[in-house]
Amino acid sequence: GAIIFVIGLLYETIADLQIDMFIYRKMDGLENSVIMTKGLFKYSRRPNYFGETLVWWGMAIMTLSLPVGYIAFVSPLLITYIVTKVTGPMLEEIFLEKYPIEYREYMRKTNYFIPFFPKA
Template structure:
């Protein structure tokens, strides 16, 4: 690793983090080929973020701020990784990835390396930037904004955990087949799990900014990227583009329920 040793400390640390994500992506891609299941990428998405973050903390020695950030990230990663794996077990390739497969024939098996696995590896590496910023030597001491960021991140983790649990319980009941989940947190937002997810990364982004000051403002690329992905790319927009056709009852749910930020349902639509 003489090349890495020749680089300045932070670029070398960042590049190592990127190489770690690639080392996770390639074996997962190889496993996906015989299974014809590119959605395996979803099961390792949280690892793309958490494993480099743990490495950053190990390399930096870990101060109090970084330890808190890593603890939140690892808790987030374990919860999401287990949840997605259990949810998808035995169901084959997710329909979103089936659509990607159909659009990129022939030779999707090879194309999926960069279209799915390496792309997600790079995105996951970017999402982990707040912890990379906090790993830099000479970080500012703990302050008020660290408390705000930690509270926002932990609160977001609780929201997405509760909302995912509510949805899983709803789906397990055969009586709910074909029905729309509009109870619990889902009464106030059509995607409370995604809202909680964005809160996690905005909270960690604030802590990264508190560590590095305005020279570490690139920590906020992480929550900005995650917000765009969840609202416009792989989240709300993608999930709802044809759901009204597949499940007509969802149209009324859309009319009365906030898409993202939890809010009181519209009374006139609820009548």
Template sequence: MNVFLFAIILLLIFMTLVFFVALWRKDNSIVDIAYGLAFVLVSWTGFLSYGSSHSRQFLLLTLITIWGLRLATHISLRKRREDGEDPRYRQWRESWGKTFIWRSFLQIFMLQGTIIFLVSLPILLVINKPGGELGALDLLGLLIWLIGFTFEAVGDWQLLRFKQSSANRGRIIQSGLWRYTRHPNYFGEATLWWGIMLIALNSPSGWLAVISPLLINFLLLKVSGIPMLESKYQGNAEFAAYKNRTNAFFPWMPKPKGE
């Protein structure tokens, strides 16, 4: 067995266990907490089973562990403030009816596991064949990861603080990083995976790592990220004005009000 097959089997087992926990709790949205943890699990078990203690492996393990644990912690804290299952998953629960169980297993948990495997390709490639010593490409990747992680972590923190105030209920955050992009956390998420990809390029088959950030960008920009989130604000005048002034993804100076 190689590290790639190992990761597939491990994710199949892990996501199946999360599925049964979700059935017991009647809350499929716990899959969002499992998302970041799955990367940490796959990375460390893959490294302990197939790694060679190369410095590039340790670098990527550190970056993915920091990112995955922070994301899981953030989503856990956010869920504490919410009432039950996330509305997206609740809507699927209601609309799927009698097919809910098998569709949940395949369309939520197994699909999530497949995405995690594809996105984790950079670390798996480096575990398999780490390449030469650390160099300029690793440093560039680390710097890009730091930019992305900062946008994601700070953006999430600013949004959490904004929502904690009862005066902001029903309002749209437009301060901090959110003044320059409507989705600083999504921009950060996409950016940090480009940084991880650059580090993985040092692996002999590292070009395959480009699948990871390309998939993340596609999901955030076209599928479950910006389109799904912004659809909730259709008809909201405050959001319409905010949308007219502020870039959706890449940070930039906002347009003056009234333009």
């Protein structure tokens, strides 16, 4: 559980830093891309969400030795549902509306949630 927690925390932090740097570079005129497709975003459209869910799953796994530790699994189930079925799809719609051509191409090549190698 602790290993999953740490991996998730690092993954989420790196993804957040990468998107922040992308935004700052765009504001400074140093980035021409309209969508972040580098770093962890090359392997998943929502790497920060993936990392966050790993954090919650790791915490839940760490509670398994407690008498009612299974109750802790409500949180990661809820978070995973929210980021894959609510907030994530809302962002997808926003990006499709704002950048229809570029974002469709990004969607075609890149997994939504679970990181994997880009499709050709």
